[in-house]
Amino acid sequence: MRKRLLQLVHIGKNQLKMDDETYRSLLSQQFYQNSAKNISYSDLVKLVKILQGYGAKIRLPRDEPTLSAIQRKLWSVWKAVADESSNQALNAFVGRYYADVTDWRRLNHEQTAAIIEQLKQWKKRVGK
Known part of the structure; x- marks a missing residue:
């Protein structure tokens, strides 16, 4: 699930045509980190919602975990x-x-x- 959230973050970043400097600035301001890999699961969800707020057309996965x-x-x-x-x-x-x-x-x-x-x-x- 975490891997999927990281994928969504990068898809959203690309959709918004966000350069690396702006992206890292966002991570630094919001989560005090310079990489999405270093933030918690709940913060990844928040980051996806922030990107959605900026206009990215990404959807959070269903709350129900997928079955192995x-x-x-x-x-x-x-x-x-x-x-x-x-x-x-x-x-x-x-x-x-x-x-x-x-x-x-x-x-x-x-x-x-x-x-x-x-x-x-x-x-x-x-x-x-």
Whole structure:
């Protein structure tokens, strides 16, 4: 997500035809840094909004994080196995195995792989 914000900053800079000196001056005045790589995630969001205010035609990414490959795999296996393929139902299923996890998208890689294996075993038992 941070990488995407950096891309948007540079796209906006180019759209505005902002020279390097003006760009670095903006970063220095607003964030006390001379490079966008050195500013925090929330400051990158602010920088994109500033560039939008100057007229750049860039859009912030959706707040919802994109899913990793293994998370997409989990979701597709879930939809193939479950009668009710909703986020809430998957969260309830995951909660049976990891009580401290309230959202399946917050599982780490190993936990996600383990849930996929549980779903595969379930699929074998019910014959779907």
